[in-house]
Amino acid sequence: MGLLVDGQWQDTWYDTKSTGGRFQRTVTSFRRWVTPDGAPGPDGQDAVPAEAGRYHLYVSLACPWAHRTLILRKLKKLEGVISLSVVDWHMAEEGWVFSERQGAVPDSVNGARRLYEVYLKADPTYTGRVTVPVLWDKKEGTIVNNESAEILRMFNSSFDAFGDASVDVCPVDLKAEIDGVNGFVYDKVNNGVYKCGFATTQDAYEDAFHQLFGALDELEERLGRQRYLTGPRITEADWRLFTTLIRFDPVYVGHFKCNRKRIADYPNLFHYMLELYQWPGVAETVDFHHIKHHYYESHGTINPTGIVPLGPEQDLTQPHDRERLPAG
Numbered sequence: 001m002g003l004l005v006d007g008q009w010q011d012t013w014y015d016t017k018s019t020g021g022r023f024q025r026t027v028t029s030f031r032r033w034v035t036p037d038g039a040p041g042p043d044g045q046d047a048v049p050a051e052a053g054r055y056h057l058y059v060s061l062a063c064p065w066a067h068r069t070l071i072l073r074k075l076k077k078l079e080g081v082i083s084l085s086v087v088d089w090h091m092a093e094e095g096w097v098f099s100e101r102q103g104a105v106p107d108s109v110n111g112a113r114r115l116y117e118v119y120l121k122a123d124p125t126y127t128g129r130v131t132v133p134v135l136w137d138k139k140e141g142t143i144v145n146n147e148s149a150e151i152l153r154m155f156n157s158s159f160d161a162f163g164d165a166s167v168d169v170c171p172v173d174l175k176a177e178i179d180g181v182n183g184f185v186y187d188k189v190n191n192g193v194y195k196c197g198f199a200t201t202q203d204a205y206e207d208a209f210h211q212l213f214g215a216l217d218e219l220e221e222r223l224g225r226q227r228y229l230t231g232p233r234i235t236e237a238d239w240r241l242f243t244t245l246i247r248f249d250p251v252y253v254g255h256f257k258c259n260r261k262r263i264a265d266y267p268n269l270f271h272y273m274l275e276l277y278q279w280p281g282v283a284e285t286v287d288f289h290h291i292k293h294h295y296y297e298s299h300g301t302i303n304p305t306g307i308v309p310l311g312p313e314q315d316l317t318q319p320h321d322r323e324r325l326p327a328g
C-alpha cells in the first residue's frame with residue numbers, strides 16, 4: 001500500500017492522525033470524459049470520442065468501485081469494445097501489481113508490472129494514490145478518468161454505437177432520484193464499511209458503524225416496499241449498492257468489524273442481493289478468491305497474520321423472492 005509523490009513511489013499506509021482516526025477518501029484526479037462524438041462532458045469536461053478498441057479498463061476484482069465498472073461493461077455488452085486488465089489480488093509494498101495468477105490479466109497495453117507505472121506514463125510527476133479503476137486511452141497514451149462513478153456514466157451512455165443501447169441504467173427521468181440514493185449509499189454504505197474498517201479510534205469506528213447500520217435498516221425497509229432502490233426498474237443505484245452487499249458477509253463483517261448484522265440477516269436486502277447476483281452475466285464478475293484474499297492479506301495493520309477465514313458458507317444460487325414486487 002502506498003502512493004506517488006512527485007512521481008516517486010512511497011510505501012505508506014493511510015494517514016488518519018490528522019483526522020482524529022477517521023478515514024477520508026481522497027479526491028480522484030483524472031477527470032476527462034468520453035462522449036459519443038468528443039463533445040464536452042455533462043459538466044463541460046474536456047472529452048474524447050467513443051471508439052471501439054480505443055479504451056482499456058484496469059480493474060481489481062476485489063475492489064467494489066472497480067467492480068461497478070466491470071458490471072456495466074458486461075451489461076452494456078462492451079467486452080469486445082473496451083479491453084481489460086485485472087491486477088493481482090494482493091496489494092503490498094508496490095501497490096497494485098500485475099501477475100499471471102488465477103483471475104489476473106496482465107497489462108497488454110502498457111506492459112506495466114505495477115499499476116503506478118501506468119499513472120506515471122500519464123503524468124510523470126503525479127502525486128496521489130494509485131487506485132483502480134482506471135480508464136486508459138490507447139490513442140493519446142494517457143488516463144482519461146479514474147473515478148468509477150464517472151466511468152459508469154460513460155459506459156452507460158457514450159458507447160451506444162458499439163454496445164447494447166437498449167440497456168440504460170441511468171434514465172433521464174430517474175437521474176435526480178438515482179443521484180440522491182447514490183449520495184446516501186456512497187457515504188453511509190459503500191464508503192461506510194471502509195470508515196469502520198480503517199478507523200483508528202473507537203469514536204470514529206462507532207460513528208461509522210451506527211451510520212452504516214442505520215442506513216442498512218433504512219434500505220431494508222425501502223426494499224420491502226419496492227423491487228429496486230428507485231422503484232420498479234433496476235438502475236445504476238442498485239449496481240452501486242450490490243458491490244458492497246456481495247462483499248459484506250465474507251469480508252466486511254469480520255475484517256472491517258461491521259458485525260451488528262450480516263446481510264443474510266436482512267431478508268429484503270439478502271433476497272435483493274441474490275436477484276442481482278443471479279442477473280445474467282453478473283455472477284461472472286464476482287470473484288470471491290480475489291475478494292477475500294485481497295482484504296485479509298493486503299491490510300497488514302488490520303489483519304497482521306494474513307489468515308483468510310474459510311467461511312461463511314453461502315448459497316447465492318438459491319431462489320430469491322423478489323418476483324413478489326412489481327418490476328418494469
Ligand SMILES: N[C@@H](CCC(=O)N[C@@H](CS)C(=O)NCC(=O)O)C(=O)O
Nearest residue numbers: 063065129130131132133146147148
Ligand atoms: N474514488 C475512487 C476510489 C477507488 C479506490 O479507492 N480504489 C481502491 C481499491 S478498492 C484502491 O485502488 N486503493 C488503493 C489505494 O488507496 O492506495 C473510485 O470510486 O473510482
